[in-house]
Amino acid sequence: GAGVSQSPSNKVTEKGKDVELRCDPISGHTALYWYRQSLGQGLEFLIYFQGNSAPDKSGLPSDRFSAERTGGSVSTLTIQRTQQEDSAVYLCASWRAQDHVEQFFGPGTRLTVL
């Protein structure tokens, strides 16, 4: 595709349920980031995948959060036993840095936990 896509665009779930958020990055981009953004706030780093290296999970807020990237392409962020404080927009960005940075964000998934 032409850009980074994320699905679903909106997700409303009940507290305690699990959710999966998907990111399709730009083909050929070696790095993929997940961030979350609460209303009116900055971007909070969650996790970073770079090539075949072990992901940097240092931003995941709890062990209820996990992410994987299959085949160096599509990534899924999973939140187990969702809590109301998990409500936010979850943004994915794909990245390539060779002689210059090429990076694009997806439109985000708005997660609402009731």
Place this chain on the structure above:
Amino acid sequence: GQQLNQSPQSMFIQEGEDVSMNCTSSSIFNTWLWYKQDPGEGPVLLIALYKAGELTSNGRLTAQFGITRKDSFLNISASIPSDVGIYFCAGQPNKLVFGAGTILRVKS
């Protein structure tokens, strides 16, 4: 961990005025990036800076990578109403971390 301080938090300026915002970090960065985010969308990369002292322009936008590698600024010249939005700095020692953003509002 790394911390980015971005200022000002918000600005309300007259159309045609120049705007300046900056970021400082607690550690040395290898890359500085500036983004703009419009409501309901993801941030869009405006300018990327790769080495200390670098000054780069993109239309009416100019950004500089500080000599100490711990700061960067973004200038917008002759602001127009479509400049409204949230501007973020981001830096990369390894992973990419973001400042809290500067909300820009322009009076026409």
